[in-house]
Amino acid sequence: MSFTEADSSVANSIYPTQNCTWSPGLNPIWVVLHTMETPEGDQIAENISSWFANPVAGTSAHYCVDPDSVVQCVDERACAWAAMQVGNAYGIHIEMAGRAAQTAAEWADSQSQAILARTAALTADICRRHNIPARYLTDQQLADGEKGITTHAQISRVFKQSDHTDPGEGFPSQQFLGLVQRALGAAAVQSVAQVVSEGEEMSKEILEAINLNLTRIVNLLSPGVPGQAGVRHATPAGAVFQRLDNISAQVQELKDAATPGRAGVKTQGSLDARLSSIEENQTTLINILTTIAEKKGL
Template sequence: MATSPITKQDDQTGVSPNCDSRDGAQVIWFLLHTQEGDGDAQSLAHYLQNADSGVSYHYTVDNSGTVIDVVDTDKSAWAVLSGNPRSINLCFAGSRVAWTREEWFSNMQAGIDCAAWIAVQDARKYGIPIRTITPEQLGNDEAGIADHNAYTIGKHKGTHTDVGPNFPWDYLNSKLAEYNEL
């Protein structure tokens, strides 16, 4: 029986001004992002708490198993343009689109475990199916778990390609299934 992979979780919601009301929009997506920089969950959260950054995520996660709650999931974080009111967004701190599959495992396997755990919990809370979806499915407003790239392709908005072509979706799917059994 699996237990939470999170080793430390710190609720810092209410600090970042970079959020809005969902204005009644239904949450249908749980989206993954890369930082494209160095740092850990706390340093990324600190950046997101600065009004001048103009960006935010609901969660930052790192490979130590640390999770920082940055924006309350009942609010809209600033991560995916017009998709913000309909999505929950998690960013892997210190991650890069260009990582190979092996780099994802060596640099972020524990973070992926945490992301899967959080995705299952939030999917249950908001009625999101616990399944990954393609860009085409996202573009058709089907609910599920995807990444910023799926939003870019599916909605034809923006230029972001994260989490990148080598992200281990098969591993994430296995963890989603495992945690959904609990």
């Protein structure tokens, strides 16, 4: 069954294909990332979308992304033919221009960065509309059917229905996740700003969307709550909080290492101790050289 409008506001155009399985009761739980195994040119999304529309292709994805466009090929209510049975049934699939063999350095060029930015904005929009957490899944979480972001490679590894490895080991996964999370935060701010600027009352739908996005932001910043038997489950710390906490711990370690110490108050840090030792050695060496010079009458 074809469609006439894009599901995502991030999409620039549509190029419907019949290479899919119509499933109006579909409740997607994953955003699945792929690479097209193509160059990263500006027309690649349109070219691959045209290929997906050919019945001979026998394959498809919901979206194709290149440096300057996002093309939707499959209605989100349908299963794309992208990652075998399990992956097809539960995922919304995004094909990015590029190759699984790309290195981290190759993903850092301007074309790749443009693709990452567009794909992240699209992923954030999909996560928002389908209530999918902006997080990568572990293999166990994927096997258990939890919601989140995954890859064709991980689906192949966990369900063993294909041997694909895209988007590859060089894919900048942490940078990409950060872009997705920032896009989600920006969407919440934009929703509020639009209502305020237009002087409109907030509809129930807008309030729900704002609340959902703010909840995601709060979860990212949450320090986590330890569990208590018979009272509450443990809540893990949010990704942003964990990152900040790690940075804070590392800074403290550096401060501790550099502290000069004080008798009865705090222990001398290892770095300061090393510097003190070097200074003592330098003083000893100077004294030795001075003694030698004096003996030789220099």
